[in-house]
Amino acid sequence: MTEHDVELTRVTKTFAEVVAVDDVSFGIRKGEFFSLLGPSGCGKTTIMRMISGFETPTKGTITIAGEDMRNRPPFRRPTNLVFQHLALFPHMTVEQNIAFGLEMQGGSKAEIARSVGQMLDLIQLPEYGKRRIGQLSGGQKQRVAIARALVRQPTVLLLDEPLGALDLKLREQMQLELKRIQREVGTTFVYVTHDQKEAITMSNSIAVMNAGVIEQIGDANEIYENPRTAFVAHFIGETNLFEGKVDAMDGGEITVGADALAIRVPGNGVSTGQKVSVSVRPEKVVLGEAARELPNRYDGKVEDVIYQGSSTSYQIRLDGGRLVTVMEQNVERGEPRHAGASVTIGWRPDKGVLITEGLR
Ligand SMILES: Nc1ncnc2c1ncn2[C@@H]1O[C@H](COP(=O)(O)OP(=O)(O)O)[C@@H](O)[C@H]1O
Ligand SMILES: [Mg+2]
Incomplete structure (x- = not known):
């Protein structure tokens, strides 16, 4: 005890x-x-x-x-x-x-x-x-x-x-x-x-x-x-919350359909058609070349750039219309990406968190 x-x-x-x-x-x-x-x-x-x-x-x-x-x-x-x-x-x-x-x-x-x-x-x-x-x-x-x-x-x-x-x-x-x-x-x-x-x-x-x-x-x-x-x-930090439904299940991983996207995320104990959300923190999303081979990979355009010195926060408008916040560490000394640039974003399925409680 x-x-x-x-x-x-x-x-x-x-x-x-x-x-x-x-x-x-x-x-x-x-x-x-x-x-x-x-x-x-x-x-x-x-x-x-x-x-x-x-x-x-x-x-x-x-x-x-x-x-x-x-x-x-x-x-x-x-x-x-x-x-x-x-x-x-x-x-x-x-x-x-x-x-x-x-x-x-x-x-x-x-x-x-x-x-x-x-x-x-x-x-x-x-x-x-x-x-x-x-x-x-x-x-x-x-x-x-x-x-x-x-x-x-x-x-x-x-x-x-x-x-x-x-x-x-x-x-x-x-x-x-x-x-x-x-x-x-x-x-x-x-x-x-x-x-x-x-x-x-x-x-x-x-x-x-x-x-x-x-x-x-x-x-x-x-x-x-x-x-x-x-x-x-x-409430804790910032997040991208995708609200949708379970479309498919495959072992410990599921596919959630949300905002016209198919999002893979680890998940157990849910059923097809169930209402769920997926939370993805902005710093877990990668941009450009690093996103190419990822199962969750989407094309879009840079809509807004907030340069913060050590990092840059991007608003990316995906082709399906959804806006995603991406935080990138400024490891290189170059300039941030420009608004209007085409870009691919992505994240590994296990970077997302399946949420089944307290949904609106
Ligand atoms: N003495 C009181 N009489 C009536 N309502 C109260 C009283 N104290 C708190 N409340 C109500 O209870 C709720 C919680 O208040 P409180 O505990 O002060 O919240 P917090 O500290 O998180 O801001 C609020 O809706 C508040 O208006
Ligand atoms: Mg108080």
Whole structure:
């Protein structure tokens, strides 16, 4: 049995007629960096508020470190919550802010000072203890908020879009910083974000949410390379999604008819005529000479070229009318292909992913 720090079993939360969280079950392993990823309004915050005790599930159970949290108020749970809108005390110093929770708990002055010192080291602001919050940058404030949440040694730290207010550069720095802090303290982190890049950068596991349900849980590589639903394929990275029907089956490989194309893809457990989709990532598609011998091979014209330095993104209009996005690494130093050029594209069957769930 894997050791779970947090376990949700068939949890539903409704607000009047809104089903915010719909029969969700999952476990979070001890010491992992777990992300809840999904668009605005899909139920992420509601899950965090139920784990921390600020909301009660309409149905289902939540356990933390093996204990049922039913009827347990927030302040008696082994969790702490960090939001985007920091609840730091602006008129107090960094030290006073971090010490605040410990003083409420009781504890000797020397113990508190030692814990605060450790936290200042952890967030790499050892010289900043005497500064007032108002004298810190956005990123520094965010670190203090995290120190204040961690100083009481929660079993689980819940972070709800904590970097949302920071600009991109700082957010990227703080992502690495948070990951380092998590690795150092080993506390279970549950992180909410709508930003797929952020989730991929930081997480051991990602739960992709859509409209109150979890569509897939896995590590970043699993979710990117083997999306189970069309929503996941679209939400994580970019993809070409071909919606069609199973035309033929041949051993472990099937042919899907979609957008007037015949697409070969590995597939089992489907039947002829069944509605399916095939997801093909832009970087898995090759152009020109490299496409010539491939089973999935189509002719078209370059319609749009987006040069991105290390790579070029092409929009290719196939002869049958379908538009396909192709990403090519700029290994050579030459110029990209020009709009209007005739080109053949292709991909190996096993570069495609057959999707049978969550089709529209
Ligand atoms: N207190 C509430 N009362 C009514 N509806 C709510 C309440 N909290 C959340 N909701 C609704 O539940 C859904 C999920 O919200 P939320 O969990 O905040 O999503 P997210 O954090 O993913 O953006 C939304 O439709 C939202 O409007
Ligand atoms: Mg939210």
